[in-house]
Amino acid sequence: MESLVYIALFAPFVGSLFAGLFFARSPKSILVGVVNPALIGVSFLASVALAMHVAEFGAVHVTMMDWISMGGLNIPFGFLVDEVSVTMMLVVTLVSTVVHIYSNGYMDHDKSFNRFFAYLSAFVFSMMILVMSDNLAGLFIGWEGVGVCSWLLIGFWYHKEDKPFEENPSISPSWAANEAFIMNRIADLGMLVGIFLIYWNVGSLQYNVVFDALPNLADGLLVGIAIALFIGAMGKSAQFPLHTWLTDAMEGPTPVSALIHAATMVTAGVFLVIRMSPLYSMEAVSGVSMFIAALGTFVAFYAASMALIARDIKRIVALSTLSQLGYMFAAAGLGAYWIALFHLAAHAFFKALLFLGAGNVMHAMDDELDIFKMGGLRKVMMGSYIYMGIASIALAGLPFFAGFYSKDAIIETAFNEGTYLIWIMLVITAGMTAFYSFRQVFFSFHGEERWKPLGFNPHDMYKYVLVAMAPLAILAISFGWFMDGYKAFITKNLPAYEMSDHTHHIAWLLGALVVLFAVIGIWIAYRKYAGKGAMAWQRDEKVENSFIYKLLENQYYVPHAYDRFIVQPYIVASDKFWEWDNKIVDGTVDTIAKTIYDAGDKSRTMQTGNLSTYLNWMGAGALLLIVAAAISAVIG
């Protein structure tokens, strides 16, 4: 079993090195496009085998070698494959495999084809370390690794020029990459503090040791650790107020958005909370958990509201990701960890599918993102239309699709906990989700062909790419059917969350309510954007000038506020500090250098070339030394 763990972990690493070392400077190589997906596929197969092993015999815990061992600090390179991490491994490797194959088609004409695969495989490797590590230090390494890869991949088209902030809030890919990286750095500081607190008070970072020691810690300390770790999770999972980077991260290539900013990396925050569930489910930190649930609910609603009017196809999907992450945190905060993890997996499948579908549309429309310029694409892009439709239905949560089971379970949990405010917010958000996801589908695939006058020439993606997307589509439909089996599997490790009898009794009613909201949302979207006659698609000046529309369009002015109250003052302060630095630090150093230089400049006239002058100087020096020696002899 040990070798399987290493294969699952290191196959992506080998792929990354393969593409990065041997093909970094060469033009597009088919070999990279074949070998890298194959290696990720190997990793996936190893994960499947591990999952079966774990289901039968329980967790696999291997220690590869000592990593840091000095003084009282002992951190081994250990890997823990249990029910939680194997779920993540399956999700990560499966989505990665599809995305790798997809990238072959999407990045077909890009001159940095090989570099892209090197980064993408490196990301998968980092993500595997993150989920498989058996200690918090390893998790942190993976955490930073995915951050770096995310930075590399968002800024993949780093040569694109900056645009003014008013025109595009994510000024350019390199700007967006830096924004993502810096925001994550802020959050990572919180996470580091949490890890240090654990180390100081427990003396180890191994999960099992930490969990055993938790009940002996003081309540205040537990709350501190929980808050600090959650700050880290907030950054990675883009929770308010550190959320602006996720929508701006859409500047990266679409496969990256699908893999990193929808299916895997952004869910790392949720994974952290689930992994630390023994901490978050303690009585002492119930306040923090409640806050997590409340914040998650708020973000779910907040992001969904912005998605209602967004015009950029990728931003809509990104905001829906944000919203679904909110759902996951709501579930995790309420104690239903396994439901959060289930939604995480289901979401990864249908959201990756949705993103790849959006990528197909972009590819067809020559990288045009504005859905107002699309419409009627289903005639030319049947395959993508079907996939996007499936993914949207799953996202909207219509019965028998993956999203229905997982989202419904979260909403049921909120009801069961008696937190009715959270419950009603989540139900309303479910309706909004259905509306905006179908708004996007209707906008791009139904109605008039608005692209015709604009001179676009759309065509569907390569056949093999569409075939490669099929596993995601199948899972987006069917993943929910395995809910009971998954529950039996996962609750060996995570606390089983059971609905009370009362909730159980009216579960069908709650589900029906959610479905009703979703159907209403879809119906409104259909009437407005895909219907015929006067109600059909048209822009409404009055609505677009209204306060709420402006508020939503500008993302509640949060990016503006950040720019105005953080970025601009920071620039001003930096300029001031730069001036001070010039005067004080540089000034001191410069003065020393200038003094020496001046002394040299003055004394160089001594060198006349005339031996007599030199001898005079030498004589003067000799006399001086004798006098000095005499004086010191007299004094001494």
Place this chain on the structure above:
Amino acid sequence: MIGVSHYLILSGLLFSIGFVGVLRRKNLLMLFFATEIMLNAVNIAFAAIGNYYGDLSGQMFAFFVIAVAASEVAVGLGLLIVLYKKYGSLDLEVIANMKG
């Protein structure tokens, strides 16, 4: 009675003459003479002090200085001849060509 102090005064005077010569003379050959005077002033002091303490090493050292001075003069005179051939003069003002 001539004591060690007389020798030392003589040595000091000779050394000063040589020193001033080194500082003031402009002709390289004269500079050589001046350095020879200084060396020999030191030799007198060595010999006198060696005698005063009854220690032979002073006189021994004087011999060393004479030997070194002889070889120095041999090499130095050779260089002076080359210099004279090159510049047609041994005046320091004339051969100064390394200005800073």
